Amino acid sequence: MTSGRLVLLATLAAGLLGLAAAQSAEPTRMPGPAPVPRTAHAVEENARCEGCHADIAAEWRSSLHKKAHDDPAYRRALAIEPLPFCRGCHAPEADPMQDPPPELGALGVACTSCHGDASHVLAAPRKIERSAPHPVVRAADFASASACAHCHEFSFPDPERRFTPLFMQSTVSEHRASPFAGASCAECHMPLVGEGASKHRSHVFSASRDPALLRASVRITATRRGAGTVAIHLEPLAVGHAFPTGDLFRRLAVHAEAVGPDQNVLAEDVRYLSRRFGRGKGRDGHSIKVLTGDDRVMPGAPSVITLSLGEKAEGAPILWQVAYERVEHPIEESSDQAVVEGEVVLAKGTLAPP
């Protein structure tokens, strides 16, 4: 056999293998940041999905997925760190290397970002098949956390942590470690809505913008121990990950104050529950960004926060409150100082003096 034929055979074999890999890998490739295989005409394609799936389209248009690129909180953060990395997830239909054209940015995380285009619509398995005017590729992974994992878990784009990645968002591993690991993200975040033939999984994906859901996520009670000590009990309910999860700039503010006869504050104490970052030593002794603490409420693990107001609280009522706060970027590393952008009060009350 001549070397020429060997090369030819090798090329053929590689070609066949490549083809086989592409065929088996493509149908089950899960959604993720750009670049992913997608249609060149996302705006038109997405408008067609919306045209036929009107209920779902209306839900999606109200969602943070749709607003992922135009959302003011994202725009403010992007202005500080304008990285292709950010655009890949927040405007996945556009080329992340440049500022997206407005119509592609406005698609945010689109139907096509999660389902692909109409030549190849990705869907969860279903017992009774319904006929669709486009091919439907059913994949078990799409009914699992894998459908969300490529966007909802990722590391800092920090060159210092290239070889030892540090999570910026870790919702998927929090979920995997939780008592809810057996429930998919969709089971909680895409509840069944509608009646009869129009019954479908909701695409509203409301979470941190839904005060009622936030309040229902954790049971909070407070007890006074002696004159100046308050114990706040936080019992997570049906939350499938840390509370709060996701973006860095969220935290729970646990606060108590003793008030005097003319509503003056006699003493106060506050604790912020969040992930904290600081500097630590890497393997080669260099200073690197590290996680220095994480006291968020974890699923299945009630926590008790003790606040101390001291002797000044004696004889005075104590007002306590737990709020979900959204804080502005950048939060100073390892400090609680932050500008609060928004808050939802989860629970509050007054404890009479003993």
Ligand code: HEC
């Ligand atoms: C011409 C109308 C039409 C267009 C365009 C269209 N669909 Fe569909 N699609 C249907 C119909 C009808 C069905 C079957 C009934 C159903 O499931 O709603 C279906 C089924 C589906 C399913 C499977 C639902 C299931 O689990 O059974 C998904 C997912 C889906 N479409 C998504 C999309 C996406 C994403 C687009 C755009 C890329 C799109 N469709 C474009 C009409 C359309």
Ligand code: HEC
């Ligand atoms: C963030 C990702 C994401 C986006 C964006 C998204 N979908 Fe879905 N969609 C899903 C997932 C995941 C499922 C399946 C959930 C399951 O059954 O476990 C689904 C289910 C569906 C279904 C079947 C619903 C049912 O219960 O019968 C249709 C139809 C559909 N999507 C259409 C659309 C259309 C149209 C858009 C845009 C208007 C869209 N989706 C946007 C992820 C997404």
Ligand code: HEC
């Ligand atoms: C292509 C990337 C991508 C995929 C895939 C994706 N998401 Fe998202 N998701 C985002 C981005 C980006 C945001 C933030 C949008 C914003 O507010 O700027 C978001 C926001 C959300 C929110 C709202 C969070 C809040 O603060 O209230 C929920 C809930 C959510 N996603 C759930 C899911 C679930 C469940 C899946 C899988 C079925 C999924 N996402 C798949 C990118 C994605």
Ligand code: HEC
């Ligand atoms: C057992 C139900 C449940 C499961 C499973 C679940 N979640 Fe959640 N999720 C919630 C609840 C309740 C909230 C609102 C409380 C909160 O903000 O943490 C929430 C909030 C969120 C938020 C908003 C961020 C925040 O904390 O404010 C994101 C993003 C999110 N979930 C993504 C996911 C993803 C991705 C998965 C799968 C890996 C998932 N969730 C699995 C119940 C669930």
Ligand code: HEC
């Ligand atoms: C791998 C995907 C991914 C990358 C990369 C990414 N994000 Fe996000 N981002 C998300 C997801 C998913 C959420 C929703 C989680 C939540 O709301 O807690 C989110 C939420 C946010 C939010 C909160 C939005 C709100 O309305 O509260 C801001 C701000 C944000 N991202 C900014 C950025 C910036 C700036 C970058 C680049 C430095 C970036 N993101 C990179 C996926 C990504």
